[in-house]
Amino acid sequence: MxxxxxxxxxxxxxxxxxxxxxxxxxxxxxxxxxxxxxxIYEGAALMGQDPSCAVLEMAGMGVVVVAxxxxxxxxxxxxxTVTLDGAPLRWNASHTLPKGARxxxxxxxxxxYGYFHIAGGIQTQPMxxxxxxxxxxxxxxxxxxxxxxxxxxxxxxxxxxxxxxxxRCSGGTLRVVAGPQTAVFQAEMLERFEQTAFARDPRxxxxxxxxxxxxxxFGAADGRSIVSEVVVPGDIQITGDGxxxxxxxxxxxxxxxxxxxxVIPSDMPKAVQTPAGANLRFQFIDLEAALEVEARDAxxxxxxxxxxxxxxxxxxxxxxxxSYQLISGVVSGSEEEPK
Amino acid sequence: MIQSMxxxxxxxxxxxxxxxxxxxxxxxxANRAALAFGAALERDLxxxxxxxxxxxxxxxxRFDVRHLRHADLRSDLAKRLKAQDxxxxxxxxxxxxxxxxxxxxxxxxxxxxxxxxxAGLSEDAAIKxxxxxxxxxxxxxxxxGQPYLGFLPDHWDIPRNAELAPVPxxxxxxxxxxxxxxxxxxPTGWNxxxxxxxxxxxxxxxxxxxxxxxxxxxxxxVTPEEYEALKSAPDGGATWGKVE
Numbered sequence: 001m002x003x004x005x006x007x008x009x010x011x012x013x014x015x016x017x018x019x020x021x022x023x024x025x026x027x028x029x030x031x032x033x034x035x036x037x038x039x040i041y042e043g044a045a046l047m048g049q050d051p052s053c054a055v056l057e058m059a060g061m062g063v064v065v066v067a068x069x070x071x072x073x074x075x076x077x078x079x080x081t082v083t084l085d086g087a088p089l090r091w092n093a094s095h096t097l098p099k100g101a102r103x104x105x106x107x108x109x110x111x112x113y114g115y116f117h118i119a120g121g122i123q124t125q126p127m128x129x130x131x132x133x134x135x136x137x138x139x140x141x142x143x144x145x146x147x148x149x150x151x152x153x154x155x156x157x158x159x160x161x162x163x164x165x166x167x168r169c170s171g172g173t174l175r176v177v178a179g180p181q182t183a184v185f186q187a188e189m190l191e192r193f194e195q196t197a198f199a200r201d202p203r204x205x206x207x208x209x210x211x212x213x214x215x216x217x218f219g220a221a222d223g224r225s226i227v228s229e230v231v232v233p234g235d236i237q238i239t240g241d242g243x244x245x246x247x248x249x250x251x252x253x254x255x256x257x258x259x260x261x262x263v264i265p266s267d268m269p270k271a272v273q274t275p276a277g278a279n280l281r282f283q284f285i286d287l288e289a290a291l292e293v294e295a296r297d298a299x300x301x302x303x304x305x306x307x308x309x310x311x312x313x314x315x316x317x318x319x320x321x322x323s324y325q326l327i328s329g330v331v332s333g334s335e336e337e338p339k
Numbered sequence: 340m341i342q343s344m345x346x347x348x349x350x351x352x353x354x355x356x357x358x359x360x361x362x363x364x365x366x367x368x369a370n371r372a373a374l375a376f377g378a379a380l381e382r383d384l385x386x387x388x389x390x391x392x393x394x395x396x397x398x399x400x401r402f403d404v405r406h407l408r409h410a411d412l413r414s415d416l417a418k419r420l421k422a423q424d425x426x427x428x429x430x431x432x433x434x435x436x437x438x439x440x441x442x443x444x445x446x447x448x449x450x451x452x453x454x455x456x457x458a459g460l461s462e463d464a465a466i467k468x469x470x471x472x473x474x475x476x477x478x479x480x481x482x483x484g485q486p487y488l489g490f491l492p493d494h495w496d497i498p499r500n501a502e503l504a505p506v507p508x509x510x511x512x513x514x515x516x517x518x519x520x521x522x523x524x525x526p527t528g529w530n531x532x533x534x535x536x537x538x539x540x541x542x543x544x545x546x547x548x549x550x551x552x553x554x555x556x557x558x559x560x561v562t563p564e565e566y567e568a569l570k571s572a573p574d575g576g577a578t579w580g581k582v583e
Contacts, residue, residue: 025399026377026392027548028522028540029483127542137483138523139542180350180358227364228481230392230399232353254394254480262353290354291404298405 003069004148005118008102011061014143015133016122017115018054020249024128030253031233032134035059035113035206038269038301039077042165043117045304046074046094048157053121054131056143058114059206062105063143065116071154072119073097078111078169078273093162093311111169111273120152136207136250161308166300168270171278174246176236176261177290180229184220184258190284193218193260197279198244207252208237208245209271211280217242220258228256234263234271236282246271264290266297347372347420349413355404359416361425362396365517367490368426369396370477374552375428376420385415393552395478395487430475434553434582439520439537440575441511441558442566443469447534450504454513454530457497468492469511469532470560474518476552484540484548485522488556492516499528509535509575511558518558520550533558536566536575549574555582 019040020033034040034057044051056063062080074094075082082089082105089095089103097103097118108114124131133140143149182190192215201210219242220226231237235247237257246263247255248271261284263271274280285293346369352358359376362369377393380400384391387407392399402412443466444451455465474488491513499514503526506512510521512529519529522539535558539549550556561569561576569576 022390024483024548025390025401026394026479026552027483028480028485029548128547138540139483177351177354179352180360227362227396228478229358229360229394229397230352230480232356232399232401234353252481253392254478264354287351287354287409291409294354294404 003067003071003151003153005122005151006066006068007063007143007145007147007149008066009064009145010143010147011058011063012142013059013061014063015057015135016054016124016140016143016149017057017132018052018121018130020132021128021130021134025230025253028253029128029134029137029139030249030251032130032132032137032139032249034115034132035249035272036077036115036168036269037265038166038168039113039115041301041304042076042092042163043074043115045308046076046092046161046163047072047117047119048305049119049121053117054124055118055122056116058105058116059112060108062107062114063116064102064104066100066102067097067118067151068099069151069153070099071097071151072157072159073103074117075105075114076117076165077113077115079109080114081106081109090162090311092165094159096159111275113272118151119154119157123150123152134250136252160311162311163304163308166269169273169275171274171280172270173281173283174263174267174271175285175290175293176263176282177287178284179235179259179262181220181226181258182261184226185218185260186221189218190260192216194282194284197281199279200274200276202276206248206250208247211244211246213244218244218260226256226258228254231255231259232262234265234268235259236261236263248272264293266293347376347425349416349420351409352399356399356401357409357412357416358397358399359420360397365395365477365489370489371428371430372396372425373398374430374477376425378431378553379419385412387412392480393478394480431553434555435551436555436557436580436582437550437577438557438559438580439535439577440561440566440569441470441533441535442561442563443533445563447563447566448511448532450500450530451532454497454532457530458494460494465532466560468495469513469518470558472557474556474558476550476554476556477517479548479550479552482521482523482525482540484550486520486539486550486552486554486556488518488520490516491518497530500530501528503528504531506531507534509537511535520556534566535577536570536572537577538575
């Protein structure tokens with residue numbers, strides 16, 4: 001029998017994800033893939049594997065799983081309650097998952113999307129070059145109880161490593177570059193847009209982050225006559241009733257609503273992980289500055305592996321073999337960018 | 340020249356994309372230019388470009404900013420734009436003509452009567468127009484595989500409805516001299532005039548996106564009985580030929 005990850009229970013929005021698809025945008029299927037792409041790179045660093053490995057994305061609520069072989073896992077993104085055979089585990093860390101042990105990932109503590117990584121990646125059949133479910137596009141389905149997801153026998157790399165993730169689950173400022181329709185908004189409205197505090201509407205999903213705000217409506221003077229064109233992740237679309245949406249992984253591929261600008265990719269993990277109740281603000285920056293931020297962000301992703309720290313047992317909690325504390329200890333190596 | 344002095348133009352879209360626009364409203368020449376320019380780019384991709392996506396009157400180019408500078412791609416695209424009059428480009432040869440059986444009106448096209456009235460036609464005349472029109476796919480997008488088609492005769496310049504109504508996959512909807520063949524169940528303000536059993540996106544098919552920009556489509560009229568019989572046929576009974 002080949003190795004499998006058996007799903008005993010799953011939250012309502014658990015899907016297999018990777019970094020998504022390229023080449024289908026012009027055919028109506030957006031990139032898809034993980035909402036918090038940084039969490040994919042963090043997991044890859046913790047596991048010592050390629051960021052193209054498929055993972056489970058868990059929106060709000062996790063899974064109860066058992067593996068049919070000894071393997072390793074890592075947990076990244078929004079922190080969720082988690083136990084292994086009843087003993088708590090550290091988030092943002094890698095762990096061994098012995099054959100038959102029950103891993104129970106519960107509700108989210110902060111943020112929106114948690115990620116479960118497994119040695120070698122989940123081995124479901126790729127569709128159009130990716131294992132990502134794209135529910136809005138009708139590709140794949142949610143993971144549910146009773147599913148057996150194929151996995152690989154573990155080659156037995158190191159587990160018990162942790163990292164300190166960049167903070168992105170409590171709101172803050174998102175940097176935005178101007179786009180083709182920024183100029184259809186009046187200068188005073190752009191200024192007010194930067195001064196306004198926004199909040200995540202609970203009706204947000206993998207297609208977009210819906211935002212609420214107090215004050216006068218935002219809108220373009222001539223917004224209704226815009227001819228439909230390609231939209232990209234991060235675009236901030238203002239619908240006819242003045243509601244801003246930050247378009248995300250499973251957005252439609254084209255849109256005719258005016259877009260005030262585009263959140264830069266480095267700030268998208270914060271855009272998708274900010275929970276309802278925390279504030280988001282927008283700040284326009286010029287393209288040159290944005291490209292510098294992106295270059296630094298790419299370098300930071302590459303150096304994640306050098307920031308790993310070994311987890312050690314807490315002497316005050318010695319009976320609990322699976323509860324660890326971070327100490328310094330460096331693992332060298334760099335994480336390759338995917339092709 | 341009916342094009343504005345401002346087009347084509349090149350805009351940045353996001354941090355790693357450029358958008359080449361051939362107009363700020365839909366027109367046959369601007370659509371023709373976008374299709375031709377997008378196809379030419381696909382045939383001769385500038386190094387560092389990762390994805391091309393053509394929509395109604397624009398071409399989006401996504402590239403790797405680590406290996407290709409904005410200014411360099413912009414000047415490369417500008418040079419290609421100057422190389423010929425894209426608004427007068429020939430449509431590519433070897434395009435496909437796909438005939439899709441369509442049942443019009445009644446419960447299959449509940450807004451046919453209203454649409455026909457707005458177009459100043461009887462229902463029968465409307466069905467004749469819709470089923471005999473030479474329609475070209477002007478863009479595929481919004482939802483996977485979903486084609487936008489143009490252009491119906493001028494009297495079909497009818498508005499979209501303010502109220503959205505749900506339509507099923509395979510619905511044929513009309514407004515503003517265009518037709519959309521829905522690839523998903525969706526609410527829409529377009530007028531639902533007919534129904535096909537055609538699925539424009541079939542994730543498990545070796546060729547999942549069944550239609551491409553530039554393809555020509557004819558929505559030939561069939562009876563409800565013929566339609567019901569075609570529901571289980573591959574591609575809903577559609578037949579594939581070549582544009583003469």
